[in-house]
Amino acid sequence: xxxxxxxxxxxxxxxxxxxxxxxxxxxxxxxxxxxxxxxxxxxxxxxxxxxxxxxxxxxxxxxxxxxxxxxxxxxxxxxxxxxxxxxxxxxxxxxxxxxxxxxxxxxxxxxxxxxxxxxxxxxxxxxxxxxxxxxxxxxxxxxxxxxxxxxxxxxxxxxxxxxxxxxxxxxxxxxxxxxxxxxxxxxxxxxxxxxxxxxxxxxxxxxxxxxxxxxxxxxxxxxxxxxxxxxxxxxxxxxxxxxxxxxxxxxxxxxxxxxxxxxxxxxxxxxxxxxxxxxxxxxxxxxxxxxxxxxxxxxxxxxxxxxxxxxxxxxxxxxxxxxxxxxxxxxxxxxxxxxxxxxxxxxxxxxxxxxxxxxxxxxxxxxxxxxxxxxxxxxxxxxxxxxxxxxxxxxxxxxxxxxxxxxxxxxxxxxxxxxxxxxxxxxxxxxxxxxxxxxxxxxxxxxxxxxxxxxxxxxxxxxxxxxxxxxxxxxxxxxxxxxxxxxxxxxx
Numbered sequence: 001x002x003x004x005x006x007x008x009x010x011x012x013x014x015x016x017x018x019x020x021x022x023x024x025x026x027x028x029x030x031x032x033x034x035x036x037x038x039x040x041x042x043x044x045x046x047x048x049x050x051x052x053x054x055x056x057x058x059x060x061x062x063x064x065x066x067x068x069x070x071x072x073x074x075x076x077x078x079x080x081x082x083x084x085x086x087x088x089x090x091x092x093x094x095x096x097x098x099x100x101x102x103x104x105x106x107x108x109x110x111x112x113x114x115x116x117x118x119x120x121x122x123x124x125x126x127x128x129x130x131x132x133x134x135x136x137x138x139x140x141x142x143x144x145x146x147x148x149x150x151x152x153x154x155x156x157x158x159x160x161x162x163x164x165x166x167x168x169x170x171x172x173x174x175x176x177x178x179x180x181x182x183x184x185x186x187x188x189x190x191x192x193x194x195x196x197x198x199x200x201x202x203x204x205x206x207x208x209x210x211x212x213x214x215x216x217x218x219x220x221x222x223x224x225x226x227x228x229x230x231x232x233x234x235x236x237x238x239x240x241x242x243x244x245x246x247x248x249x250x251x252x253x254x255x256x257x258x259x260x261x262x263x264x265x266x267x268x269x270x271x272x273x274x275x276x277x278x279x280x281x282x283x284x285x286x287x288x289x290x291x292x293x294x295x296x297x298x299x300x301x302x303x304x305x306x307x308x309x310x311x312x313x314x315x316x317x318x319x320x321x322x323x324x325x326x327x328x329x330x331x332x333x334x335x336x337x338x339x340x341x342x343x344x345x346x347x348x349x350x351x352x353x354x355x356x357x358x359x360x361x362x363x364x365x366x367x368x369x370x371x372x373x374x375x376x377x378x379x380x381x382x383x384x385x386x387x388x389x390x391x392x393x394x395x396x397x398x399x400x401x402x403x404x405x406x407x408x409x410x411x412x413x414x415x416x417x418x419x420x421x422x423x424x425x426x427x428x429x430x431x432x433x434x435x436x437x438x439x440x441x442x443x444x445x446x447x448x449x450x451x452x453x454x455x456x457x458x459x460x461x462x463x464x465x466x467x468x469x470x471x472x473x474x475x476x477x478x479x480x481x482x483x484x485x486x487x488x489x490x491x492x
Contacts, residue, residue, distance in 0.1 A: 004297050008290040009037035009114050009121065010283070017290040019137075020278055027117035036123040036293030037111060038130065038286075039306055041155035041171070045080075045101045047072030050094040060086070064099050069380045070387060072099065076377040079104040083126075083304045087167065090237060098169070100126050102306050111309060120311035123296055125289065126304045128159050128169040133292030134275065135164030136300040144242040147229065148273065149221070151175070151193070151248045152285065153186055158225045160232060160241070167236050170228040173220045182213035189214070197254030200471065218259055226263040241265060245273040247288070249281040417443050417492060424463045428456040433485070442471075447486045454484045464490055 007030035008015045008022070016025040016033075049067055051060060064084045068074050084099035107124065115121050127150075135142040142164035150157050153175065160168035179189040192210060196202035198218045203211040229241060244265060246252055250272050257270045276287035296303035414437060421443060425432055433446040449456055461472045471491035478485050 004294055005033060006290065006294055006297050007033045007035045007118070008286065008293060009035065009111065010286050012114055014114065014118075015286075015290075017287070017294065019291070019294060020276055022279055022283060022287070022290070027114075030118045031120075034123070034293070034297035035118055035121045036125060036290070036296070037114075037121055038125045038127050038289045039102055039107070040110075041127055041157065043102045043106050043110075044126065045072060045074060046169075047099050049097050049099075050089075050092070051086075051097055053088060053093050053095060055095070060084075060095075060097075064097060066376070066380070067097075068099050068101055069377075070383050072101065074101060076381045076384070081107065081306045081308050083306055085129075085166070085304060087236075089235065096235070100304060100306065104308055107306070107308055115309040121307050121309040122311065123293055123303055123305050124307040124309075125292060125296075126306065127155070127289070128157060129166045129304055130289040130292040131159055131161055132164060132166060132301055133288065133295045135161070136295035137291065139275065139291075140164075145238045145240070147225070147241045147244045147268070149225070149244065149246050149248075150285070151190070151246070151253075153190065156221070158221075158228060160229060162236055162238055168228055168232040170224055172224055173217055175217075178213045178217035181216070182210040184210065193253055194248065194251045195254075197252075197256055198259055199255040202254060218253070218256060222256075222259050222263045225260075226265075230264075241268045243269045243271075245271065247273045247285055250274060250277075250284050251281075413441075413492065414439070417490070420464060420467050420469075421445060421490065424460050427463065428460050429453065430456055430460055442489065442491045445488045445490070447484075447488060449484050449486070451479070451482045451484060457484065457486050457488070461488060 005016060005018045007025055008017050014025045014027060014030055015022040016029070045068075047068055049071065051063055055063065061084075065082055068080075068082055069076055074080055080101040081104055082099060082101040084097050086095040086097055089096055111121055111124070131146075131148050134140040140146065146161045148159040148161070149172075150159070156172040156174050158168075158170045158172055159166055175186045175189055175193075179186045182189055184192075189210070192207075193214055196211075196214075198211075198215050200211055200215075233239070244257075244260065246256070252272050260268075260270070273284075273288070275291070276284060279287045292301075292303065295301045296305075418435075418437065421432075421435065424430075425445075425447075429449075431448040433448050435443060435445050437443045447457055447460070457474070461474070464472045469490050469492055472488065474486055474488050477487075
């Protein structure tokens, strides 16, 4: 299907997008086209809440703005552009509201230069919603429940889609933290993840620190993703995720699918997100965003829009232009019919007087609204201080619950490892001179066995491997007279 050509702003570069390819574009050529960009993740502020289903659209927008200031942490002294998406809840007489905001000043600093050259940016999209374009053009089956995992230097996040709509978003731990632990740059770590992932066999002994950092990062990603899916399962009535797509420049991450299987995604299809294969891999994610913008330009979807660079209406389509056209027409007619001049001038003066009176009324209303807005902002500021105290308490409770859950799970895993090792020791008649357990992931056992029973050490290790332990190996073996001493390291 042929798609409408648009202009896409990517890192201040202007690109023409025809649905399959990018090409450099001059500002002059973009002026007549639909122009789109995507706001960076780190500039976004978001908040989730509920509002009654009976709320009108106009009132919804007002209440969303108030809630974003009162609960979403927006500064009352700062100007923001705000948009939201609403989901009618099946078992609750309310909308679930997902609201997003970004500072106008930051948007202008980022896009002022290209906007000045073009004259407008029609759409500044929220990045979490760009995958809806794939369904709008029937590239993906909208009846499926799909999970998109985005990995990149610009941010890492999970997006859950159902019926062609984004129903859940979760910001994931970024590459920067893992790179800091591994003592490498973020770009180097992303390259390593694409080549070796969480497959320990692909790392050398010198890369142990990098592997550990990547494994911990991916485990946190899998855990948070599973939490989000399980939370939304009951709200949006779905049983499983049909497909998981990895948005990582067309690449996959070795070992990631096996890791996700352990978090309840074993039945899901999995693969790299493939779209616009003619485009360079480094721009595939931008191509998905451009596809979303094309769908918005063709009004296939109603896109969330945070732009502050709307196209100025032409003179003749504006109110002033229409008035000017009327005046010119009247003057021409008057010149053609001299006797008509006086009456038309009187009518124009009367219209002018009426316009002045309308302007006065509008100005008075504006002053009243400004005064009301100032009062509302002061009230929000007072309420903000009060709500901050409650928010801090809630955060403390949430952190305490999370810590207790982690401690419980860690103790459970440590006890299971100890139990599996103990059963294996007794099964093969082995003695342990010592056992050293390191957290919930590894345990080191010093084994003692008579020379004639030394094969029991291998049986002991095979049993633990069969139990699902990924890393079981002997670090040291020595013979002391007729007794074998062996140190075995077991990693979950």
